[in-house]
Amino acid sequence: MDAQILTVDDSASIRMTTKITLTNAGYQVTEAVDGLDGLNKAKAGNYDLIITDLNMPNMNGLQMIEALRQSGSNVGVPIIFLTTESDAELKTRAKAAGATGWITKPFNAESLVKIVQKVLGR
Amino acid sequence: MMNDPIQVFRTEASELFEQIESGLLDLLHDLSDRDQIDAVFRGLHTLKGSGAMFGFEGLASFTHHCETAFDQVRKGEVPATEALVSAILNAQDHMKALIESPGPHHDAQSERLLLTLNAALGGSSSASADGQIAIEGKAPSTKTGSTTWRLKIRLPKNAMANGTNPLGLLNELRGVGECEITADRTSFPDFLNLSPLDLHLAWDVTLTTERSRSEIEDVFMFVIDDMQLEIQELPMRSVPAGAVGDGSAPRPPQSVETVAAGKLTDTKSGSKAGDNVKVPAERLDELMDRVGELVIAQSRLSQLAASIGNGQLRDVSEDVDRLSGELRDTMMVLRMVPVGSLFSRFRRLVHDLSRETGKTIELQTDGESTEVDKTVIERLADPLVHLVRNAIDHGLEGPEERLRNGKSSTGIVSLSATQAGGEVVISIKDDGRGINRERVRAKGEAAGLVQPGAVMSDQELLQLIFKPGFSTAEKITNLSGRGVGMDVVRRTIDELRGTIDIRSEFGVGSEVNLRIPLTLAIIDGLLVRVGDSRYVIPLSAVEECLELSLEEDIRSRGRSFISLRDSLVPFLRLRDLFATGTEPELHQKCVIVSTGNERVGLVVDQIIGDHQTVIKSMSKLHSTADMFSGATILGDGGVALIMDVNQLVLRGQSKEALMRAAV
Amino acid sequence: MTSVLETSRPDPIWPEAQQIEALLFELNRETFALNAKVVQEILDVMPETRVPGSPSFVNSVINFRGKVIPLADIRIAFGMEPRESSIDSRFIVIEVDVSGEATLVGVKADKVHEVTALSRTDSEPTPSVGMRWRQDYIHCLVKRGSEFIIIPNLQAIFAHEERLSGNGISD
Numbered sequence: 001m002d003a004q005i006l007t008v009d010d011s012a013s014i015r016m017t018t019k020i021t022l023t024n025a026g027y028q029v030t031e032a033v034d035g036l037d038g039l040n041k042a043k044a045g046n047y048d049l050i051i052t053d054l055n056m057p058n059m060n061g062l063q064m065i066e067a068l069r070q071s072g073s074n075v076g077v078p079i080i081f082l083t084t085e086s087d088a089e090l091k092t093r094a095k096a097a098g099a100t101g102w103i104t105k106p107f108n109a110e111s112l113v114k115i116v117q118k119v120l121g122r
Numbered sequence: 123m124m125n126d127p128i129q130v131f132r133t134e135a136s137e138l139f140e141q142i143e144s145g146l147l148d149l150l151h152d153l154s155d156r157d158q159i160d161a162v163f164r165g166l167h168t169l170k171g172s173g174a175m176f177g178f179e180g181l182a183s184f185t186h187h188c189e190t191a192f193d194q195v196r197k198g199e200v201p202a203t204e205a206l207v208s209a210i211l212n213a214q215d216h217m218k219a220l221i222e223s224p225g226p227h228h229d230a231q232s233e234r235l236l237l238t239l240n241a242a243l244g245g246s247s248s249a250s251a252d253g254q255i256a257i258e259g260k261a262p263s264t265k266t267g268s269t270t271w272r273l274k275i276r277l278p279k280n281a282m283a284n285g286t287n288p289l290g291l292l293n294e295l296r297g298v299g300e301c302e303i304t305a306d307r308t309s310f311p312d313f314l315n316l317s318p319l320d321l322h323l324a325w326d327v328t329l330t331t332e333r334s335r336s337e338i339e340d341v342f343m344f345v346i347d348d349m350q351l352e353i354q355e356l357p358m359r360s361v362p363a364g365a366v367g368d369g370s371a372p373r374p375p376q377s378v379e380t381v382a383a384g385k386l387t388d389t390k391s392g393s394k395a396g397d398n399v400k401v402p403a404e405r406l407d408e409l410m411d412r413v414g415e416l417v418i419a420q421s422r423l424s425q426l427a428a429s430i431g432n433g434q435l436r437d438v439s440e441d442v443d444r445l446s447g448e449l450r451d452t453m454m455v456l457r458m459v460p461v462g463s464l465f466s467r468f469r470r471l472v473h474d475l476s477r478e479t480g481k482t483i484e485l486q487t488d489g490e491s492t493e494v495d496k497t498v499i500e501r502l503a504d505p506l507v508h509l510v511r512n513a514i515d516h517g518l519e520g521p522e523e524r525l526r527n528g529k530s531s532t533g534i535v536s537l538s539a540t541q542a543g544g545e546v547v548i549s550i551k552d553d554g555r556g557i558n559r560e561r562v563r564a565k566g567e568a569a570g571l572v573q574p575g576a577v578m579s580d581q582e583l584l585q586l587i588f589k590p591g592f593s594t595a596e597k598i599t600n601l602s603g604r605g606v607g608m609d610v611v612r613r614t615i616d617e618l619r620g621t622i623d624i625r626s627e628f629g630v631g632s633e634v635n636l637r638i639p640l641t642l643a644i645i646d647g648l649l650v651r652v653g654d655s656r657y658v659i660p661l662s663a664v665e666e667c668l669e670l671s672l673e674e675d676i677r678s679r680g681r682s683f684i685s686l687r688d689s690l691v692p693f694l695r696l697r698d699l700f701a702t703g704t705e706p707e708l709h710q711k712c713v714i715v716s717t718g719n720e721r722v723g724l725v726v727d728q729i730i731g732d733h734q735t736v737i738k739s740m741s742k743l744h745s746t747a748d749m750f751s752g753a754t755i756l757g758d759g760g761v762a763l764i765m766d767v768n769q770l771v772l773r774g775q776s777k778e779a780l781m782r783a784a785v
Numbered sequence: 786m787t788s789v790l791e792t793s794r795p796d797p798i799w800p801e802a803q804q805i806e807a808l809l810f811e812l813n814r815e816t817f818a819l820n821a822k823v824v825q826e827i828l829d830v831m832p833e834t835r836v837p838g839s840p841s842f843v844n845s846v847i848n849f850r851g852k853v854i855p856l857a858d859i860r861i862a863f864g865m866e867p868r869e870s871s872i873d874s875r876f877i878v879i880e881v882d883v884s885g886e887a888t889l890v891g892v893k894a895d896k897v898h899e900v901t902a903l904s905r906t907d908s909e910p911t912p913s914v915g916m917r918w919r920q921d922y923i924h925c926l927v928k929r930g931s932e933f934i935i936i937p938n939l940q941a942i943f944a945h946e947e948r949l950s951g952n953g954i955s956d
Contacts, residue, residue: 011172013131020127055167069283076319078285084171088470092347100285101344104477106174106182119344121290415851655834700837738853740836740846741888743943747839753846753853761834761848 002028003120006045008038008052008064009082014105018051021109022116035059043073049120050079051103054094062097069098078119082107131176135221139214141165146211153202162210163192169217181220184232188213191243205242213239268299268332274352276306276324277345283319286345292325294341299331328356334532336476336484339469347470403496406457413446413453414736414755420446421757450736454644457497461539461548462490464499468510468537475514482521482532483514489539494546498638501618502548505611509550509634510535512608517554517632527629529553545620546640551633557626562586584624588612616768617751619645619660647754647764648713649733650726653702656762658735658754659724663715663767670712670725684712684723692774693723699749699773715767722774724765737764749773803905809934810877810894813865816934818927819879821900825889828876842942847891849878856891862942863918868895881939890943903927903934921945 005027009015019029030045032038036059038052050068054061065079078100083090091102103115142165145158152158166189174182188210194200213235220228273295277288295301306324316322329338335353342351420443427439465487472485494502518524518533525531536551559580566572566586586592590609615622620638639662647658648667668684670693683690693712697704707727714723735754740747751766807818808827826849833845833856842861846853856876860867876891883890908925922945924936 011134011168013127013134013172014175016130017127017175055164057164076282076285078287082171084167084174088474095284095344095348098284105171118290118294119285119287121287121293411851418851700835740853741855741890742883742886743843743855743857743888743890744836744839744846747836749838750836753834755848755851755853759848760832761846761853763834763836763846 002026003048004028004030004046005116006030006032006038006042006047006050008032008035008050008056008061010034010053010056014053014082017109018112021112024109025113025116027116035061035064039064039067039071042068042077043071045074047074047077049116050074050077051082051116052079053082054090062094065094065099066097080115080119128176131172131178132221134172135169138165138169139218142169142214143211146207146214149202149207150204153204153207159192159196159202163189163196166192173221178221178224180224180226180228180232181217184213184220184228184236185217187236187239188217191239194243200243203242206239209235209239209242268330270328270330270356271335271338272352272354272356273327273329273338274324274350275327275342276350277321278348279320279322281321281345281349288321288323291341292327295327295329295338298333298338298341299329302328334484336473339473343473406496410453410457410736413450414738416446417450417736418755418757418759422759425757454495457495458493458640459496459499460491460493461499461546462487464503464506465490465537465539467503468506471507471510472514472535475511479514479518480520481514481518483518484532484534486534486536487538488536492539492541492546494539494638494640498546498618498640501614502636502638505614505636506537506548506550508608508611510537513550513552513554513632517552517556519555523555541640542637545637548636548638549633550636551631553631556628556630556632557584557587557624558628559583565592581624584626585622587624588622619662645735645737645754645764647733647735649730649756649762650711650713650724651728651730652696652700652726653704655700655702656730656756656760657696657726658733658762658764659713659715660764660767661732663717665714665716665721667729668712668714668723670710671708686714686721686723691721691723693725694770694774695725697725697727715771717768717771720771720775722771724770735762735764804902806900807903807934807936808877808900809898810875811896811898812860812863812894813868815865816898816932817859817894818903818934818936819877819892819939823879823881825878825880827897828878828891830870830874830876843890847876849889849891852889854878854889854891856893857943858893859937859939859942860893862922863937871895879939881943883943903929903936908936 005022007015007018007022007029008031009018010033015031015033019031022029030041030047032041034056035052038050039059042050052061052064059067061081065081068074068077068079079098081094081099081102082105083094083102084105094102101115101119103112107115142162145162145165148158149155149162166185170182170185170189173179173185191200191206191210195202195206200206216228216231216235219231275291277286277291281288292301292303295303304326306326307322309324310316310322331338335355338353339346339351342349420439424439424443427436468485468487472483475481476483513535514533518535519527519529521531524533534551534553536549538549538551540547540549562583563572563586566583566589567574569589569591571586571589571592572578588608588611592608612622615636615638618638620636623635623637624632625635626632645658646661648661648664650657650659668686670684682693682695684693685691691714697706704727710725710727711729712723712725713729714721716722733756735756737752738754739752740750744750748769749766750763752764753761754764756762806821808821808824809816809818811817828847828849831847833847835845836843839845842859843855843857845856847856858867870893873896875894875897877894877897878889878891880887881890882888904927907929908927910925921941922938924938926933926935928934
C-alpha cells in the first residue's frame with residue numbers, strides 16, 4: 001500500500017507544491033492547515049510520515065509535535081519539520097519536542113522526495 | 123480550482139499583505155501590542171519562505187531584512203517605533219511590486235528602503251540588499267580511492283519513539299559502501315525492564331567506501347547532535363602499520379572523532395561510561411572555594427608553627443601543607459575537560475555552512491583529548507565559531523575557483539589543540555586563498571587604524587583584522603553572524619590572558635594560533651605593595667624590575683619616562699593612580715610589564731615576591747574598577763587585587779600620547 | 786532570591802504577611818532595618834582592601850569565607866558623613882540582586898540591634914517632600930515609639946550608584 005503522509009502548513013501554496021510533489025512520487029497525501037488541525041487529523045488517522053511547518057497560527061508546529069508524541073497516537077511516526085534558516089537552536093527545540101528531522105526551505109521536489117525516502121527507509 | 127502553485131502563492135501573498143498591513147496599522151495605535159507584533163512577524167516569515175520556494179528571490183531576500191527587524195522587536199532587542207512600523211509599511215508596497223514584476227530593476231529601490239529600515243532600527247544592524255537565501259544542494263564528492271572506516275554508532279535511547287528508524291539508517295549506510303555490521307547488545311536490559319519503544323542496541327560497522335567522512339556523517343544528519351558517533355579511519359589494509367614504503371608514509375589513524383554533544387565526560391577516550399560520575403559544575407566551584415580556604419588556613423598554620431617553634435607542630439604543619447597542595451592540584455585536574463567537546467560542535471556548523479555557501483568543505487580535527495579548564499572551554503566557544511566562520515566565509519574559495527588554482531575542489535578547515543607547557547595552543551587552519559595584505563592595509567587605512575605609509579611588520583599588519591572598527595564595514599551575510607567582529611575574538615582572548623598569532627600565505631591558506639593558559643583559576647603573580655595595600659601583577663606580563671631612586675623619581679617629574687637601554691618606556695606611579703595618600707618609599711621599584719609589543723613601567727613601593735594564587739572574580743558592583751581583573755586572598759586572610767596589565771598599558775599609552783602632545 | 790529587594794512588584798516589602806522579621810542597625814544615629822531573610826551573617830570589623838577606581842559607596846572588598854565580596858557604606862548613598870569604625874561596628878553580609886546576579890555584599894553598620902517584627906500597619910510611604918534623602922532610596926518608614934525606622938531600597942541604591950559610578954570615575 002502507498003505510504004500515507006500528513007502535511008501541516010498554513011501556507012496554501014506550500015501545501016499545494018508539497019502535495020503535487022509527493023503525489024507524483026507515489027505517496028498518499030492528507031493536508032492540514034494549522035497545528036490544531038494537524039493534531040486532530042493525526043489522531044484520527046494512521047500515518048507513515050508527518051511533515052509540518054513550525055510557524056503557524058492556532059497551534060505552532062512545536063506544540064503540535066509535543067502534543068502528538070504525548071498522545072500515544074501514531075507511536076514512533078517520523079515527523080519532519082520545515083524551517084527557513086539553518087537555525088541550530090530551533091532544531092534542538094524541535095527535536096526535544098520529538099521531531100525526527102527537518103528540511104530547509106526553500107526546497108525543490110528532488111530534495112523533498114530524498115528526505116522523505118530517507119526517513120521512510122525507502 | 124487553481125492548479126498552479128504560483129497562482130496560489132500570489133493569492134496567498136495578497137492575504138498575507140492584508141494581515142501584515144492591518145497588524146502594522148494596529149501597531150501604530152499601540153506599539154506594545156504583542157499579538158500584532160507576532161502576527162506581522164509570522165506574515166513576513168511566511169512571505170519570505172514561500173517567496174523563495176516559488177522563485178521570487180528578490181522578494182525573499184528583501185523580506186528577509188524586514189523579518190529580521192521584526193524578529194528583533196519580537197525578542198525585545200529593539201523597541202517597536204513609529205519609524206520602524208512606517209518603514210515596513212512603505213516596504214510592503216515594494217514587496218507587492220517584487221511579486222508583480224520580479225527582476226533586478228528593483229534593486230536600487232530595495233537598497234533605499236533598507237537604508238530607511240536600518241535607520242529606523244537605530245542603525246544597529248546593517249542590512250544589505252543581497253542577503254542570500256540558502257539553496258539546498260549537495261556538492262559533488264571528489265575523493266578517489268576507497269578508505270576503510272570503523273564506525274561506532276549509538277543512537278539516543280528515544281530515537282525510535284521520535285521516529286528514527288535505525289534499520290533505515292543501517293540500510294542507508296550499506297548504500298554508501300561495503301559494510302560489516304555487528305550489533306552491540308551490552309546495554310540490553312533484562313526482559314522485565316525492556317521497553318519496546320526504547321533503543322538498547324548499538325552497532326559497530328566496518329565500512330569501505332570512496333565517499334568522504336562528511337558523506338558518511340550525512341546518513342546521521344538528523345541525529346548526529348544527539349548520538350555518539352565515532353568515525354575512525356583505519357590504516358590501509360595492504361600496508362602494515364609502521365612500514366616504510368616508497369616515500370609515502372603509511373597513514374596513521376588520523377583522528378578519532380567522538381560526537382557526544384553536551385556530554386563532556388563521555389568524550390574522554392578509553393574510559394568506560396560506568397567509571398564516570400557527573401558533577402554539576404557549581405559543586406566543583408564550591409569545592410574549589412573550600413580548597414582555596416584550606417590553602418589559606420594552612421599558610422596561617424605554618425606561620426604559627428614557625429613562630430611557636432614546636433618541632434611536632436611543625437611536622438604536622440608540613441604534612442598538612444603538602445596534602446593541601448596536592449589537593450589543590452587534584453582539584454585543578456578535575457576542572458579539566460577535553461577540547462573534543464568543543465570541537466564536536468563544529469561538525470554541524472561546517473555542515474550547514476557548506477550547504478549555505480555551496481563550498482565543499484572537510485573539517486579535520488586533531489588533539490581532541492587535550493584538556494583545558496572548563497571555564498576556558500566555555501569562553502573559547504564564541505571566538506572559535508567566529509574564526510571558523512571567517513575561514514569558510516572569507517578564506518575558502520568556491521569549488522570552481524579552487525580547481526582553477528590547481529587545488530582539490532574540497533576546501534579543508536582544520537582545528538587542532540596541543541598542550542605546550544602551561545598553555546594550550548588551538549589552531550584554526552584553512553587551505554583557502556590566504557590574506558591579501560594590500561587589501562588589509564587599504565582597509566586599515568580607510569578605517570583610520572593605520573597612518574598611510576606607516577612602516578609595519580607583517581604580523582602587525584595581519585593583526586589589524588582583530589582591531590575594533592576593522593570588520594564593521596563588511597556586509598553581514600547569512601554566514602558571518604550579526605555584528606560580531608573579529609575584535610570580539612581579540613577581546614575574549616585578551617580576557618583569557620591569551621595571545622593570537624596569525625600566519626598566512628597568499629593563495630595557500632591561513633592559520634590562526636590561539637595560545638591560552640590552561641587554567642583561569644590559578645595565576646603566577648608578583649606580589650607588590652603600593653601604599654598600604656598589596657597587589658598582584660601577573661608574572662607572565664612582567665619583563666623586569668628596576669630600582670627607581672627618589673632622586674630619579676624627582677628628576678623625572680613631569681616626564682614620567684624611564685630610559686631602559688635604548689628606549690624610553692612610559693611609567694605610571696601607582697601611588698598617584700591609586701590615590702593612596704601615602705609618601706613614596708625611599709627605594710621605589712619599577713616593574714616593567716608588557717602586552718606583546720607595548721611596554722609600561724609600574725612604580726610600586728615594594729616588591730614582596732612571587733606568589734601563586736587562586737583567582738577570585740569581583741562582583742558587578744566593581745565593574746568600573748577596570749584596572750583590576752580580579753582579586754586573591756593572601757596567606758594572612760587579607761585581599762590583594764590582581765592588576766589588569768592590558769588596561770594599565772592602555773593608560774600608560776594614553777599618558778604617553780598626552781605628554782607627547784604637550785611637548 | 787527574596788522578593789523584598791525587587792522593586793518591580795507593587796509592594797514587595799510586605800509580601801503576603803503583614804509582618805516581617807527585620808534586623809535593626811544604626812548609622813549616624815538613624816535606625817535602619819533590613820529584612821532578616823536577606824541577612825547571611827553579621828561579622829566583626831575586619832581589614833578591608835580599598836579598590837581604586839571603584840564607586841565611593843562600595844570602595845572596598847573583604848574576605849568573606851574565602852570569597853572576595855564588596856563592602857558598601859550606604860551612608861555615602863544617603864549623603865551622610867563617613868565615620869571611623871568603633872568597637873560596636875559590624876559588617877552585615879546580605880545577598881542582593883545586582884544587575885540580575887545574586888551577589889553577596891557587606892554593609893557597614895555603626896551598631897547592630899535586635900531582630901524584631903515590624904508591622905505593615907505601622908508603615909508609612911516615604912513622603913515626597915521634606916526628606917533629606919532621595920525618595921527612591923527608601924522603601925518605607927516604619928514608626929516605632931517616637932522614632933522612625935528607615936527601610937532602605939538596596940536594589941535601587943545599588944543599581945543607581947552603579948550607574949553613577951559608570952560616568953564619574955576617571956584617573
